[in-house]
Amino acid sequence: MxxxxxxxxxxxxxxxxxxxxxxxxxxxxxxxxxxxxxxxxxxxxxxxxxxxxxxxxxxxxxxxxxxxxxxxxxxxxxxxxxxxxxxxxxxxxxxxxxxxxxxxxxxxxxxxxxxxxxxxxxxxxxxxxxxxxxxxxxxxxxxxxxxxxxxxxxxxxxxxxxxxxxxxxxxxxxxxxxxxxxxxxxxxxxxxxxxxxxxxxxxxxxxxxxxxxxxxxxxxxxxxxxxxxxxxxxxxxxxxxxxxxxxxxxxxxxxxxxxxxxxxxxxxxxxxxxxxxxxxxxxxxxxxxxxxxxxxxxxxxxxxxxxxxxxxxxxxxxxxxxxxxxxxxxxxxxxxxxxxxxxxxxxxxxxxxxxAADMLTFPTRDGGHASISPMLFGTLLDRTPGIDRFQVVQTGPAEIRVRLEARQGADADVVWRAVRDEIAHLLTEHKADHVSVERAEEPPEQSRGGKVRRVVPLAPA
The missing domain is CATH 3.40.50.12780 (ANL, N-terminal domain)
Structure with missing residues (x-):
């Protein structure tokens, strides 16, 4: 120095x-x-x-x-x-x-x-x-x-x-x-x-x-x-x-x-x-x-x-x-x-x-668009019992894929149903209840820097 x-x-x-x-x-x-x-x-x-x-x-x-x-x-x-x-x-x-x-x-x-x-x-x-x-x-x-x-x-x-x-x-x-x-x-x-x-x-x-x-x-x-x-x-x-x-x-x-x-x-x-x-x-x-x-x-x-x-x-x-x-x-x-x-x-x-780039945007039934902050997904899933790690990935305009790791000792199927219901309720609140929510087989993926992005929006075409 x-x-x-x-x-x-x-x-x-x-x-x-x-x-x-x-x-x-x-x-x-x-x-x-x-x-x-x-x-x-x-x-x-x-x-x-x-x-x-x-x-x-x-x-x-x-x-x-x-x-x-x-x-x-x-x-x-x-x-x-x-x-x-x-x-x-x-x-x-x-x-x-x-x-x-x-x-x-x-x-x-x-x-x-x-x-x-x-x-x-x-x-x-x-x-x-x-x-x-x-x-x-x-x-x-x-x-x-x-x-x-x-x-x-x-x-x-x-x-x-x-x-x-x-x-x-x-x-x-x-x-x-x-x-x-x-x-x-x-x-x-x-x-x-x-x-x-x-x-x-x-x-x-x-x-x-x-x-x-x-x-x-x-x-x-x-x-x-x-x-x-x-x-x-x-x-x-x-x-x-x-x-x-x-x-x-x-x-x-x-x-x-x-x-x-x-x-x-x-x-x-x-x-x-x-x-x-x-x-x-x-x-x-x-x-x-x-x-x-x-x-x-x-x-x-x-x-x-x-x-x-x-x-x-x-x-x-x-x-x-x-x-x-x-x-x-x-x-x-x-x-x-x-x-x-x-x-x-x-x-x-x-x-x-x-x-701002992490906002998940979905078409609504009335022809509009609903944008949901990643923090809302985080708040929901952080309070859901039995989750070790999660990653919500938007894979299509009206499709979500959820990667989950259940905590040791937790029933993975019970955890998944709770997660699915929480996300479905959030989507309904934003008039996007037609969005499909899919359970992924793969675990959350890391970026090159080692970070797990917990919410990943749809990649631009």
Whole structure:
């Protein structure tokens, strides 16, 4: 870590504490200052942004003045987008093709992470030391929510973190943990990846021996482990459980908290901005608004009011300079809390309704269309007894295929009938009762990144 990054980290830790203490107005001031800094940096060092912003005034600190970007657009201009002239897409492609380089420093400075995303378009992302340092600094806000008892439990478990995630590859979680081990070999024992492609019994055995203080991973994987904990085969006592990758329903949160006797703090983040938010005990995501801008917008790109679900959300990562993500369309539908959160955190709070692209749309009998949020399916099936994992797949305009794994000891046929009845009731409520619901023989399928998308819409023709 360079002296400049150490200095930034020390200042950021001090500012992070002060911003929470001083309240929303101070957070907004800090955000605008950081936005002006990175916009100026992008215009000076990125050929893509220099052209994109050529008609903008100097000193822009209002995100609404900036054009919208997205993964497809930025990846198409990769070599002009990056601010380090040593970096080219060809070099990054060659780097990620070598599995031995996971977590290694690219050009001596950067962490490289790949992301396929729900669109199927692979992203090649570089995170600089500034971004990585900010991830550590802002993560301390989560730790600050733990009480003395939880902190002592974490110390008793040696601060060990278990990440249940993709099996290898340059995906962010794996690459980030490997980077930590490479940079801090003496501390490598406090972080361990548990690949989800290993047999469940082997994972349970490994976790029982490791006894993590923090358990993190995809929600679908952690839900499966909760079943093992409930059955008595998994016997761990983490202080903190961090589910990510999917929208956490209240039912799923309660199950994880009860099974592990732990605090559950869901993570809403992306490879493009891994420090986007921190979860609270009331189920809200508090945006680290001093270092990231979050703009919920409608289908026309106009701001939506607090309390209303957005069509998508635009984010601006104010720390990462090698690949500036500015007004970047993340694709999620979010709802911003219109009043202060009862947890007392002054950072703006939001909930994720799901990805706009994940909405399941069916023809109705009257010739119209019914769109159903993936969160509604998740809420229904999370509260259905006996389910270990599920995946709802729209296979046709009026067809749904449900992949189920029943919990050990549960009657799979009874579970299926309950699931079928719940989905049928939901479809009837949306005037789509003619949609067929089919039971699949195959289990839920994983993406290349290891995530099980619990709700999969009809693929475009």
């Amino acid at each position: 360079t002296d400049s990054i150490r200095s930034l980290t020390r200042a950021a830790r001090r500012d992070a504490r002060r911003d929470l203490r001083d309240g929303p107005a101070a957070i907004v001031r800090r955000q605008r200052a950081h936005l002006a800094e990175i916009v100026a940096y992008a215009r000076e060092n990125s050929a893509y942004y220099r052209e994109l912003y050529r008609d903008l005034p100097d000193g822009v600190d209002d995100p609404a003045l900036l054009p919208v970007t997205d993964k497809k657009l930025l990846m198409a201009h990769f070599d002009d987008w990056v601010t380090d002239r040593r970096v080219t897409r060809e070099k990054v492609e060659a780097f990620v093709a070598d599995p031995e380089l996971v977590g290694a420093r690219f050009q001596e400075d950067y962490l490289v992470a790949t992301s396929s995303g729900t669109s199927g378009l692979r992203g090649l992302f570089l995170l600089d030391e500034r971004n990585i340092a900010m991830s550590t600094v802002l993560a301390s806000r989560t730790n600050g929510q733990l009480g003395v008892r939880d902190a002592l439990r974490m110390l008793a478990h040696g601060l060990r973190t278990a990440a249940v995630t993709a099996p290898g590859g340059h995906f962010y979680t794996v690459a980030g943990m490997e980077r930590f081990r490479r940079d801090h070999p003496r501390l490598s024992r406090i972080m361990r990846v548990f690949p989800i492609d290993q047999p469940l019994a082997a994972m349970v055995d490994g976790l029982n021996r490791y006894q993590p203080a923090t358990l993190a991973g995809f929600l679908s994987s952690l839900t499966q482990l909760a079943g093992e904990q409930e059955a008595g085969r998994l016997r761990i006592r983490p202080s903190l459980v961090i589910p990510g990758g999917e929208t956490l329903t209240p039912e799923a949160r309660e199950r994880l908290a009860t099974a592990f006797h732990a605090k559950v703090r869901a993570a809403y983040a992306a490879t493009e901005c891994d420090f986007l938010s921190i979860g609270c005990a009331h189920g809200w995501y508090h945006v680290n608004a001093d270092w990231v801008v979050v703009e919920p917008v409608d289908a026309d790109g106009q701001p939506v009011l607090a309390g209303e679900p957005s069509h998508t959300v635009l984010i601006s990562n104010l720390a990462n300079r090698v690949q500036p993500f500015l007004r970047y369309d993340l694709g999620d539908s979010v709802l911003v809390r219109p009043d202060p959160c009862p947890c007392g955190n002054p950072l703006p709070a939001l909930r994720v309704e799901g990805r």
